[in-house]
Amino acid sequence: MNKIKSIVIAGIAVTFGLASCDSGNLRRTPGHVYAPDMTYSRAYESYTSNPNFEDGLTSRNPIAGTVARGHQLPDHMVEGDTMGYKSYTINERFTADDVKEGGRLFNIYCGICHGTALDGNGPLYSSGKFAAMPANFKDGKYLHMPVGQMYAGIKFGKNMMGSYASQLDIKQRWMVIAYIKKVQSENGGDAFAYGVAETKADTTKAAAADGDKKLADNKK
Numbered sequence: 001m002n003k004i005k006s007i008v009i010a011g012i013a014v015t016f017g018l019a020s021c022d023s024g025n026l027r028r029t030p031g032h033v034y035a036p037d038m039t040y041s042r043a044y045e046s047y048t049s050n051p052n053f054e055d056g057l058t059s060r061n062p063i064a065g066t067v068a069r070g071h072q073l074p075d076h077m078v079e080g081d082t083m084g085y086k087s088y089t090i091n092e093r094f095t096a097d098d099v100k101e102g103g104r105l106f107n108i109y110c111g112i113c114h115g116t117a118l119d120g121n122g123p124l125y126s127s128g129k130f131a132a133m134p135a136n137f138k139d140g141k142y143l144h145m146p147v148g149q150m151y152a153g154i155k156f157g158k159n160m161m162g163s164y165a166s167q168l169d170i171k172q173r174w175m176v177i178a179y180i181k182k183v184q185s186e187n188g189g190d191a192f193a194y195g196v197a198e199t200k201a202d203t204t205k206a207a208a209a210d211g212d213k214k215l216a217d218n219k220k
């Protein structure tokens, strides 16, 4: 009799055991957690609502009038002020490395249309997939184009060309323009006026090398 009883109890236990494995009922909570403040974030996640702000958003815009560390001052260029574009310029000058970086960015963002040879014949245009002829920077029409106008083209776009403001920050836009101007100067354009006379000495490397030498001397 006892044997039958225990078989029945074991049967019931197995039935309940299997029933608790019901996979149709997806569990979203981990049950007991070891470190709750790690499992459940106490900070507001970026894209969640937030009762502390009037607009209810956690992600905040930069405070008006401030500039994030490592970023440049705003350019104050006004969209549509085409006369303003033409006279807009910068005092900043670029090292050979900056110009090289400008070329790298140009090939990533602009070469597809303007061509890596800057002749307006990039693969998107030459394949017939993009109908509007991109500017040929080696052509007379663009050879002497003011840098401010180029900057406006990148920032606001021009007709069929979209804005590249979200892909390139202010410094990067000017590095790309410096690169275009450099290539233009070698192809009948104005003399290149945006470079520094010589590449700035890399003081960190020089200082490190100097330090290494002193260490070596001390060991002698």
Ligand code: HEC
Pocket: 106, 109, 110, 111, 112, 113, 114, 124, 130, 132, 133, 134, 135, 149, 150, 151, 153, 154, 158, 159, 160, 161, 162, 164, 176
């Ligand atoms: C999707 C193709 C496309 C890409 C990518 C593109 N452009 Fe253009 N761009 C054009 C076209 C088309 C024009 C001619 C617009 C017109 O005058 O109607 C143009 C014109 C220009 C002009 C002349 C603006 C003016 O005022 O006439 C500049 C400068 C320029 N592009 C720079 C750039 C730079 C720098 C990049 C990369 C950051 C770039 N473009 C990326 C298609 C493109």
